[in-house]
Every structure is written in structure tokens, then in C-alpha cells.
Amino acid sequence: MLERKRKGVVCMTLGQRIQDLRRAAGLSQEGLGEKLGVSRQAVSKWEADGAVPELDKLIALGKLFGVSLNELLHLDSAGDEVEERIDETAVRLARRRRRVKNVGHILTVILALAFTAALAVLWLRMDALERSANAPPPWLDSGSPLISSFDFDFVDGKIFTGIQFTLRLSLLPAQSMEGMTVTFQVTQRGQETVLIPAGRAEGGTEYSASQHFRDSSPDGMTISAIFDDGTRQYTQALVRINSWTPDSWTWESLWKSQD
Numbered sequence: 685m686l687e688r689k690r691k692g693v694v695c696m697t698l699g700q701r702i703q704d705l706r707r708a709a710g711l712s713q714e715g716l717g718e719k720l721g722v723s724r725q726a727v728s729k730w731e732a733d734g735a736v737p738e739l740d741k742l743i744a745l746g747k748l749f750g751v752s753l754n755e756l757l758h759l760d761s762a763g764d765e766v767e768e769r770i771d772e773t774a775v776r777l778a779r780r781r782r783r784v785k786n787v788g789h790i791l792t793v794i795l796a797l798a799f800t801a802a803l804a805v806l807w808l809r810m811d812a813l814e815r816s817a818n819a820p821p822p823w824l825d826s827g828s829p830l831i832s833s834f835d836f837d838f839v840d841g842k843i844f845t846g847i848q849f850t851l852r853l854s855l856l857p858a859q860s861m862e863g864m865t866v867t868f869q870v871t872q873r874g875q876e877t878v879l880i881p882a883g884r885a886e887g888g889t890e891y892s893a894s895q896h897f898r899d900s901s902p903d904g905m906t907i908s909a910i911f912d913d914g915t916r917q918y919t920q921a922l923v924r925i926n927s928w929t930p931d932s933w934t935w936e937s938l939w940k941s942q943d
Contacts, residue, residue, distance in 0.1 A: 704739075823916060829858040832857060838851060846899055853868050866884075868894070872905050
């Protein structure tokens with residue numbers, strides 16, 4: 685076998701050392717290769733000093749034969765520093781593996797959070813679409829009743845000093861929406877149409893208005909309501925006054941109550 689001299693001392697090569705330890709352990713080259721996960725040819729090259737085992741294989745050899753790297757490499761006191769450096773390298777590699785593993789865990793958590801956030805956004809969008817589909821249209825439905833109730837009254841009626849009276853009106857809509865306006869319309873034959881804007885108390889739903897008339901009899905008067913939703917207008921006839929005196933009057937309803 686080949687040997688090398690160091691400081692006048694004949695030393696075994698690494699290959700010879702591996703071969704002696706293998707034989708002492710009663711292992712064949714093939715058996716040693718199976719334990720280390722390498723081929724018999726690789727073991728043969730090591731023992732012939734045709735190749736040097738990698739660091740992880742050197743560590744595995746030391747554990748298998750119960751020797752330190754110093755003993756396996758048959759190093760002198762200077763070799764202790766080399767072995768220490770090898771051990772430090774192994775520690776650094778282990779730490780690097782742990783860091784990579786930790787980074788993998790962090791990435792997994794980030795991906796899980798991103799997936800959860802995406803699901804939340806998708807749910808919110810679907811909920812918004814569902815609410816939009818179920819929300820009432822942004823305009824009045826002319827196919828449904830516009831009025832829930834309506835009432836009117838004549839006050840301060842006089843006929844001796846010329847006909848005059850005050851018309852009081854109140855209306856509860858069957859439909860309501862933000863920005864909707866209600867205007868009462870009064871028409872009489874031979875008279876100009878009178879438009880009376882209705883007001884609504886804050887927080888209330890009833891629209892009301894009043895208008896004073898002079899030198900005009902309510903006989904034949906038609907009262908209607910004009911609903912404006914900001915896009916279109918809808919006119920609903922309410923009543924027609926057939927006869928009137930300051931104390932009594934008769935009328936005809938032009939709409940049907942939904943009660």
C-alpha cells in the first residue's frame with residue numbers, strides 16, 4: 685500500500701484508513717457502500733485514494749466506525765483545527781437548512797393569508813352583487829301603487845266677500861326613495877293649473893301642503909299628485925270636487941286605497 689511521510693513519521697493514507705476500518709468492522713466494499721448510500725465502485729476509489737469522500741460521507745464514516753474525523757483522517761495537532769473547521773462548516777450548513785425551512789414556513793403562512801384575503805374580497809363582491817340584485821330600483825315602479833293614503837280639507841271658506849278658501853293636502857306615498865319630490869296639481873276648467881310643492885317633515889314620510897285660493901270656486905276642481913324620482917315623473921289623479929260650500933262639499937275619489 686502507498687504511504688505518505690509527515691515530519692518523518694510514516695502515516696496511512698485516508699484510503700488505507702477507510703480500508704482498515706472497513707475490514708475491522710467485517711464489511712465488504714459493497715456492504716459499506718450500502719450503509720453509506722454509495723456504490724461499491726465509489727468505496728473502491730476511496731480506498732485506492734482515487735477519490736476523496738464528500739464531507740457528509742466523512743461524517744457518516746466516522747459515526748459508522750465510531751471514530752472522530754481527526755482519527756479518520758489521521759491528522760496531527762494541526763489537523764484538530766481542520767476538523768474544527770469541518771465541524772463548523774457542518775454547523776453552518778445545518779443552520780442554513782433551518783433558515784431555509786423557516787423561510788418556507790413563513791412563505792406558507794403568507795400564501796395562506798393571501799388566499800384568505802382573496803376569499804374575503806370575493807365574498808364581499810358576491811355579497812355586494814347580491815345586495816345590488818335585491819335592492820329596489822333607483823326609480824319609482826309605475827306598475828305598483830304610488831299612494832298609501834290621501835286626505836284634504838277646505839278651511840276659512842267664504843262666499844259673501846268673494847269666494848275664497850284654503851286647501852290643505854296631505855299624502856302618504858306607497859313608495860319612497862331618496863330625493864323623491866311630490867307636487868300637488870290643481871286644475872279647473874277655465875283656470876290656470878296651480879302647482880303646489882309638498883313638504884315633508886324631517887324624519888317623516890308624509891307629504892303635506894296648503895294653498896289659499898281667491899275668486900275661484902272649487903266646483904269641478906281636480907286634485908292630482910306628481911311624483912318625481914329624479915329621472916321621470918308620474919301623475920296620479922286623487923279627487924274631483926263635484927260641489928262646494930264653506931260648510932260642506934262632495935267629491936269623487938280618482939284612486940283606490942290599498943287598505
